[in-house]
Amino acid sequence: MQKRFKKVEYSPDVDALVITLSEEKPKYGEDVGENIIVHFSKSGKPVEIEILDASELLISSVEAITLKARERAS
Numbered sequence: 001m002q003k004r005f006k007k008v009e010y011s012p013d014v015d016a017l018v019i020t021l022s023e024e025k026p027k028y029g030e031d032v033g034e035n036i037i038v039h040f041s042k043s044g045k046p047v048e049i050e051i052l053d054a055s056e057l058l059i060s061s062v063e064a065i066t067l068k069a070r071e072r073a074s
Contacts, residue, residue, distance in 0.1 A: 010054065017054035022047040 007020040024047045026039035035057065039048035051057055 015053055015055050017051040019049040019051075020047070021049065 005019055005021060006023060007018075009018045009020075010016070011018070022041065022045065024041040024045065026048050027042040029037045029039040029048075029050070032038050035052040037050040037052070038046050039050065041047045
């Protein structure tokens with residue numbers, strides 16, 4: 001099985017989740033959604049995903065998954 005993430009780190013003091021995809025250093029970042037920033041290498045390859053207010057995103061994601069599961073079970 002291919003390992004997709006090099007590293008996943010959560011910083012509770014700032015409620016941020018950082019997912020490292022590559023050993024390459026980020027050169028610049030772009031906002032791709034509310035509180036989500038993708039960092040790219042000099043060559044334009046995505047190397048890191050930063051999720052701000054991560055706990056809020058996780059809670060809303062779990063709620064959506066639970067709702068969908070209940071709908072399918074009905």
